[in-house]
Amino acid sequence: MKYAYILLLIAFFSCKNETSQAQNTDEVSESEVESSKYKSFGALITDENVLETEKLAANYSDLKLNDTINLKAKVKVLDVCQAKGCWMIVDLGNDETARVKFKDYAFFMPKDIKGQEVIINGKAFVNEMPVDELKHYAEDAGKSEEEIAAITTPERTFSFEADGVLLEK
Known part of the structure; x- marks a missing residue:
């Protein structure tokens, strides 16, 4: 025993x-x-199987209003919310942009990454953004009162809900 x-x-x-x-x-x-060579935000993702900007733009051109597609892409940041870092505007090429928000408002990006490339992972979709939301984003971006007042119609936009982002160190 x-x-x-x-x-x-x-x-x-x-x-x-x-x-x-x-x-x-x-x-x-x-x-x-x-x-690694990236700083990770949100869900941990890798830098494998990443679409280049041109292919991302092609995916958006195939989408109709409210369609979604899951993907991972490398994009250049054109603008970031200066209030909190809670959204980014990214370049799709051909004078097209997409607004990137972060899933469940779970993470934010640094406010000083304008011009840098990031890898985003999540859902790409097309939607119609209402006037009040457009004005809110214009305010976050530091637009003038005149520019904000000039927003009077909803806008069809390319959007992206990211669950993970990689920023090169």
Whole structure:
């Protein structure tokens, strides 16, 4: 009976040690992500299977109002919300842009990344943005009162809901 207790204790401590080693492995993989060439925001994503801007623009041209498509793309940031970093405007090429918001308002981007390239992962869609929302975004972007007052009609827009973003360090 004494040996049974000893075996039980050995089994208990060896299981606990395995759990501890598994946790250390997870910590290593997270630190490897942090030491990569990207800073990650939101869900952890990779830089694999990324669409270039031209192909992203082609995907948008195939979408109708309220259609969505899941994808990952590399884009250039043209503007960022200066209030909180809660949205970005990205270049699609051919004088087209898309507004990127972040899923569940779960993360924000640095406000000083204008001109940098990012990898975004999530849902691309086309929608019609109402006047009050357009004015809100114009205010966030620091537009003048005259520019904001000139917004009087809804606008068909390309949009993107990102669950993860990679920003090159």
